[in-house]
Amino acid sequence: MRTGSYIDGRWEHPRGERQVRNVDPADTSVVLAEFPAATPADVARAVEGARRAQAAWADVPPPERGRVLWRATEVARRRVDELALALSREEGKHLREARGEVLKGIAVLEFNAGEGFRIQGRTLPSETKDVFTYTIRRPLGVVGMITPWNFPWAIPVWKAAPALVAGNAIVMKPSEFTPWTASLMVEVFEEAGLPPGLLQLVVGYGDDVGQAIVDHPDVAAVSFTGSTATGLGVYARAARRGAKVTCEMGGKNAVVALADADVDALVPALLNGAFGSTGQRCTATSRLLVDRSIAGRVVEALVEGARALKVGPGTDPAAQMGPIVNPAQLERVLGYLELGKREAKLCAGGGRPAGLERGLFVEPTVFADVPPDARIFREEIFGPVLSVCPIDGLEEGIARANAVEYGLTSSIYTRDLQAAMRFVERVETGMVHVNEPTVGGEAQLPFGGMKKTSVGEREMSTDGLYFFTEQKTVFVNFAGGVARNFVR
Numbered sequence: 001m002r003t004g005s006y007i008d009g010r011w012e013h014p015r016g017e018r019q020v021r022n023v024d025p026a027d028t029s030v031v032l033a034e035f036p037a038a039t040p041a042d043v044a045r046a047v048e049g050a051r052r053a054q055a056a057w058a059d060v061p062p063p064e065r066g067r068v069l070w071r072a073t074e075v076a077r078r079r080v081d082e083l084a085l086a087l088s089r090e091e092g093k094h095l096r097e098a099r100g101e102v103l104k105g106i107a108v109l110e111f112n113a114g115e116g117f118r119i120q121g122r123t124l125p126s127e128t129k130d131v132f133t134y135t136i137r138r139p140l141g142v143v144g145m146i147t148p149w150n151f152p153w154a155i156p157v158w159k160a161a162p163a164l165v166a167g168n169a170i171v172m173k174p175s176e177f178t179p180w181t182a183s184l185m186v187e188v189f190e191e192a193g194l195p196p197g198l199l200q201l202v203v204g205y206g207d208d209v210g211q212a213i214v215d216h217p218d219v220a221a222v223s224f225t226g227s228t229a230t231g232l233g234v235y236a237r238a239a240r241r242g243a244k245v246t247c248e249m250g251g252k253n254a255v256v257a258l259a260d261a262d263v264d265a266l267v268p269a270l271l272n273g274a275f276g277s278t279g280q281r282c283t284a285t286s287r288l289l290v291d292r293s294i295a296g297r298v299v300e301a302l303v304e305g306a307r308a309l310k311v312g313p314g315t316d317p318a319a320q321m322g323p324i325v326n327p328a329q330l331e332r333v334l335g336y337l338e339l340g341k342r343e344a345k346l347c348a349g350g351g352r353p354a355g356l357e358r359g360l361f362v363e364p365t366v367f368a369d370v371p372p373d374a375r376i377f378r379e380e381i382f383g384p385v386l387s388v389c390p391i392d393g394l395e396e397g398i399a400r401a402n403a404v405e406y407g408l409t410s411s412i413y414t415r416d417l418q419a420a421m422r423f424v425e426r427v428e429t430g431m432v433h434v435n436e437p438t439v440g441g442e443a444q445l446p447f448g449g450m451k452k453t454s455v456g457e458r459e460m461s462t463d464g465l466y467f468f469t470e471q472k473t474v475f476v477n478f479a480g481g482v483a484r485n486f487v488r
């Protein structure tokens with residue numbers, strides 16, 4: 001495993017006094033790596049190197065930049081098992097989920113490789129005769145990226161790929177909990193032939209290295225994914241010096257199930273949405289608003305499903321749910337389990353599973369009869385916990401779904417087209433599903449939320465790419481003298 005940072009095309013061991021300690025969450029006695037963290041001085045060198053490399057990269061035609069991404073898809077496909085194993089070992093998700101994440105990142109690379117041929121401007125008529133007006137898109141320069149541990153391959157890739165094809169250079173700080181996967185991502189781009197200096201990786205802590213990226217005057221834009229508290233701080237600091245920002249932050253996603261829902265389809269979707277990736281997804285289903293007439297049946301099936309899930313190390317082929325990523329997150333989730341026992345009715349799980357004490361495991365947990373003002377119903381838990389609240393019909397479902405400060409994703413289960421369409425229009429989330437789990441995103445579709453979930457441009461899709469560009473509006477006079485304007 002590579003340890004340390006990658007600056008100007010070379011791996012180096014920073015000299016910071018703080019240590020990065022990468023621990024296996026399935027067995028915390030196993031230290032996967034330990035090395036000195038990068039420092040703000042390393043960020044300064046990385047930005048300087050990125051600035052130099054970007055000047056040449058901006059002159060490479062976008063289709064050619066896209067070909068580097070295309071070669072990265074080939075390298076990643078060849079190394080898929082290695083990537084999935086690293087991801088599973090340091091983050092905890094089981095190998096099938098880890099592989100799925102790697103494939104998702106490859107789709108993002110494929111999409112952005114093609115975008116190299118499509119970076120668009122607009123041609124619009126001018127009010128002046130013989131003046132040709134159009135727009136072009138140019139790179140921003142050096143862009144900063146701060147990424148979390150929960151999708152340590154997919155999120156860095158979905159930020160890096162559009163930034164690179166748009167002609168930028170990157171200084172990236174991955175989560176200090178998942179440096180292994182981040183280093184493999186760098187290796188994939190290196191092997192694909194990305195020129196040195198365009199992807200600088202500084203592995204360190206948020207409160208020094210992260211802030212140094214946010215504050216650096218030569219970092220034109222910052223793309224962040226993580227907690228709402230940190231994200232809003234990043235937004236405020238970057239805004240003070242006029243940098244562009246996009247932040248993707250917390251979620252508290254709801255499924256609304258009406259009386260006519262197909263329960264056989266609903267229950268597996270809830271089990272997947274709530275307990276997949278151990279609930280550590282920003283798109284996880286953490287609330288179920290279910291019509292009172294079917295609530296009993298649904299909760300019974302959920303409890304049966306939750307109890308049947310096999311919890312275990314991500315590398316165990318039989319495991320269906322891995323551990324929580326780190327001790328702080330485990331404490332946080334256990335705190336919410338205790339709170340939930342006071343606020344609602346515990347139906348399944350509620351603690352740590354027996355026989356797995358060496359790792360950071362918790363049981364898939366279902367709370368029923370959760371009052372809408374309960375904290376477990378309003379706050380992001382980021383663990384395998386589903387809160388169920390009975391409702392009477394669509395209107396109450398929409399009102400309760402919207403009664404949180406987040407707005408990432410939602411879903412409705414119904415066979416009634418009118419109800420589904422009304423929900424799509426009125427639910428306050430950036431992504432809406434009908435008869436589908438709340439989870440997932442696709443390379444070509446905008447990803448992001450409303451309210452306290454997101455600020456700035458949506459990620460992925462063409463919108464995500466255009467965040468990393470500057471528009472120029474061009475006026476060309478071909479009148480051969482003073483052009484005639486028609487405005488009176």
Ligand code: TXE
Binds near residue numbers: 147173210225281380
């Ligand atoms: O996030 P942080 P944490 C949510 C989830 C989770 C909680 C805490 O609810 O329980 O956040 O997780 C860097 N300036 N999500 O503590 O701190 C940090 O080093 C600049 C939701 O891991 O936000 C890391 O690289 N950067 C989520 C990144 O920010 C700073 C994914 C995210 O860490 C910084 C993860 C600072 N002052 C957590 N402080 C999602 N939306 O998917 C920290 N960082």
